[in-house]
Amino acid sequence: MSTLQNTTSSSIIFLLTGVPGLEVFHTWISIPFCFLYVTALSGNSLILFAITTQPNLHEPMYYFLSMLSTTDLGLSVSTLVTMLGIFWFNAREIGFNACLSQMFFIQLFTVMESSVLLAMVFDRFVAISNPLRYASVLTDLKIAQIGTVIITRGTLILTPMVMLLKRLSYCRSHVLQHSYCFHPDVMKLSCTDTRINSAVGLAALITTAGVDSIFIILSYIFIIKTLLSIASPKERKKAFSTCISHIGAVAVFYIPLISLSFVHRFGKRAPPYVHTLIANAYLLIPPLMNPIIYSVKTKQIRKAVLKVLHCSTTKN
Template identity: 85%
Template sequence: MLNMFKNTTSSLTFLLTGVPGLEAFHNWISIPFCCLYITALSGNSMILFVIITEPSLHEPMYYFLSMLSTTDLGLSISTLVTMLGIFWFNSREISFNACLAQMFFIQLFTVMESSVLLAMAFDRFVAISNPLRYATILTESRIAQIGVAIVTRGTVILTPMVLLLKRLSYCRSHVLHHSYCFHPDVMKLSCTDTKINSAVGLAALISTAGVDSIFILLSYVLIIKTVLSIASPEERHKAFSTCISHIGAVAIFYIPLISLSFVHRFGKQAPPYVHTLIANAYLLIPPVMNPIIYSVKTKQIRRVVLKILLPKES
């Protein structure tokens, strides 16, 4: 029986979906998606290059920013092949094991991004509330430990969620509703009871993005309390200005993520293109917008980027 189960899952193939109802226009739709991927890959690579090569940026805030860019690169690469494969070559088939692997990395980089945003909120709290001890609290070794903890946390939480899909039988339609493998989407195709899988998936979401969002909110409550105790309006403005980029990154990450989770759980009657648009926004908006936000709003990053791109003018 066990061998039969293994053969069944190893030979199982899913069919990915592009934009429902607009299959005839996939070549044209691929153009904006290509632009978004190019922007995400080049922007985050530029941020990483700038931070690595510029000694003045070897500070805790920029180390965390490099972690954010790394997770954004991973998130973009995780979906690049299947999404553009559908739009360019109508390559819709994906094996069960490849689907699980893609799902794991998409979820892993999502959890890592949420964790990095929490670490960045803690970084801003320490910088504003205790600036004299900032460098001694967030040392390079401690930041490295935080990075290892972020990867370990995501792996430990997500591995059971993905492996539990192997115990299910898939006797319904094998057509997925996205251009990549997404946990609730795969789970819906099973004809086996999925209560355990649903509970584990919900627990993973709550224990990662749910907990992180609460602590990020708490960090900003403490930051606001600290800033309001500062007498000088100029110092208040300066303190708040250091948080603007991070607040933008938090918003563009959590709003699509929460929207996608709600649509999958409560929006069953919504048109298929709603699921598709929100799913693509969830994956593409943060990697595209984060480099733009930090390049525009962070003077040190902007200065080095302009120095690289426009050496004569700078």
């Protein structure tokens, strides 16, 4: 019985993992990761600043984009300290409560990103199907209410999932598989029944990203149906072009998420570093790519970003 110690108290220490098998190269591996973090943080901060300071961007579409940039910043900051700490200082230890806090915020910002992507496709649907009522439907108050619902939804769904981990006993190895706290990893270290935790975790995934993805697909079906009813090919192409950036954002969010789910479920024989790289890509690719996609594909954002950069270089 001595081996079955209940270590769910705040004194428990988990050990995070960098890239298995490549520990001697962690310093070199940190260079591209550091570059990705700097690019993601600066890109999203720049878009937020541009939307805040440019009056012509005070429209529903760009308010939702600012929400997306905010969630991407939160997602990056949630893993920045532990990931670079491992690569630079081999700082692998993380306390139980700190681990749960990091897990909660990673999951919260992931759910918020999924919700914002759903809100953005609703924005595009209203703009294309009923442009005359666009301003009256998506008022500033309505957008603020949507933002509040997004945060509240994520908090209410994820709090039970994270708090239920406190009831478990951890008597096995305390080594986690990733460089951040991931819900399935922590569950695997428990020596008690985790069926309730698994069910709640699956329910949280289905009711957030699962439901959101279905509504996003349905929304695009209605958007395409509306576009096909537009007689002019030029107008049809112009209307669809406003969706290109959003489609790119959906792709860079859901493809890594689905890949990570498949690897965890079916990639048992894959090398450990494959799991690690996909898990890191799942958190790094959306914050990195979204500013690039919207800067390249959205003329107004591109002009605003260039204007901000020009003003900052002029002042210097």
